[in-house]
Amino acid sequence: MKLVNLGNTNWSVSNIALGTWRMNKLTVDQAVKTIETAIDQGINFFDSSDVYGRSESEKIFGQAIKQVSKSRDELFIQTKGGIISHQRYDFSKQHLIQAVDNSLMRLDVDYLDSYLLHRPDPLMEPDEVAEAFDDLQKAGKVRHFGVSNFNPQQVSLLQNSLNQKILVNQLQFSLMHTGMIDHGIHTNMTDNRSVNHDGELIEYSRRKNITIQAWSPFQYSNYAGVFIDDPKAENLNQELQKLADKYQVSKNAIAVAWILRHPANFQVLIGTMNPEHIIDSIAGSDIQLSRQEWYDLYLSAGNDLP
Template identity: 40%
Template sequence: MRIMPLETRGISTSRLILGCMPFGGEWNDAPITEEHVLQAEKAVDAALSIGISMFDHADIYTRGKAEQTFGRILQARPGMREQIVIQSKCGIRFGNDDVPGRFDFSKEHILESVNGILQRLGTDYLDVLLLHRPDPLMEPDEVAEAFGKLKSSGKVRYFGVSNMSAAQIRYLEQALPESLVVNQLELSLERLDFLDQGVHVNQKAGTSVNFSEGLMEYCQSNRIQIQAWGPLAQGKFSGRPLDDQPENIRATAALVQQMAHDKGTTPEAIVLGWLMRHPAKIQPVIGTINPERIRACRDAESQSRMMTRDEWYKLYVSSRGVNLP
């Protein structure tokens, strides 16, 4: 079994993560219902049944109701907390009549956010806290103060980021006593910039690629776990209607279906296995509340081990829609 960067830091986790963004219902102030809790319980049980032990949250998900819903599950299962890894994020603030939506990495906001996260989850600590999106007004020393206070109080074990470039991570880390452990990025068989950025070095086609140069290599070299949000590409390769999609997406979906049939597995396992085949040991965050779809991901890790170079490149080139340079 390939050792993941998080495991080298003493965080025992699974190759897959369940993203809890859909928990709690709509993104409004409507109350959490028993049906919402039941849906979440079924999703958690499906995740646990396929070996998922890590759960991803953010303070903004369904305006805090996702964490509240998960907290109700934890309260009903007191032995569960020590068997799982909980990760949450902060730094995004909603807008109102006076100010727009914005990012906030101030010490006060980070500390206040974590207190709210812990209260909603009903737990004393987070295993991992991520800063959600880059804040142009970030001051690394101020972030370091917040992280230090959270660490010394036992409220957060480890820290990471989401959607940050290599330069932003280096800039932040120069003020931190400990290295960051995670960078969560949008990566999938549809979102290919993380690969195209490398293969288009010294190519004119590279000017249209939107991905931080050297980011994958930086994270791999510094044992920062790369997590992938949106890894199933909203189901485009695993059964979603594709009438409005370009030919390369439709062709790749057909290829995924054929490979799944030939290997006796699911399209979800092929799509995730392709992502996990990358040497960065990418950790996908599955963002569905559907138990059947969660269980369909069961075979992803074994498919990643069995996937050949030729199979991996067939999927990559098909989804690109054009041959490699």
């Protein structure tokens, strides 16, 4: 398992992390097996959120990590907050402090290694968020902070008020969700792919030393499901299979290796709860695709080069 430094810190974290969005579907015993498999394969970083499974995922994860072979201080635990499901996004100081306390209670841990604002709140007051982060850090409840689904201007606006550096931006990125690079390839053109939805997220993150955590590495856009083995993505699956045969790994591993081949040093956030799929996916950590293989995969996903 290759390691990557998170942001500008000297924290060496696994370049593949396990997300616990879907953990609410497991019993605690099943969750222990899933987490233990991830740890055996070298994963030391886990992501959650207070909205996953209506908070059940945090609870099950919290109970399960008590029973695994690694101690709390050997694991990096990150969760996210700032969403009140189906009501509003809420970055008020009061909500953020309460949300962290609730997450700590559900996870049954004393501190979070990293806490992310889950989705940008248009009503965000950066100075108020800064006060919340200061209080949380001084109280020893959160070590480091980051964001998720923020564009560069939103990151910059918030960073301007903070005393802590934003280390992470968690963003969707997969072979079937490549908007962050498409518009750069199509710069100065007028086709659909030239539309820049997000700002220069990759370039900005690289310049500012922010680690991009790529969520849903095996999914289509808009929660449309898994592309691995999906007949709708026949060309991509053929290309994935060709490289899987060459490197003697699974298609999952190649889809992960494709993200990791990008020089931005992504951390890939896999969400499978199936121990076999975890092992399959993690094999991608060490594979270095050639430049041509990377482009072959990109093109087989239905993209073009001007």
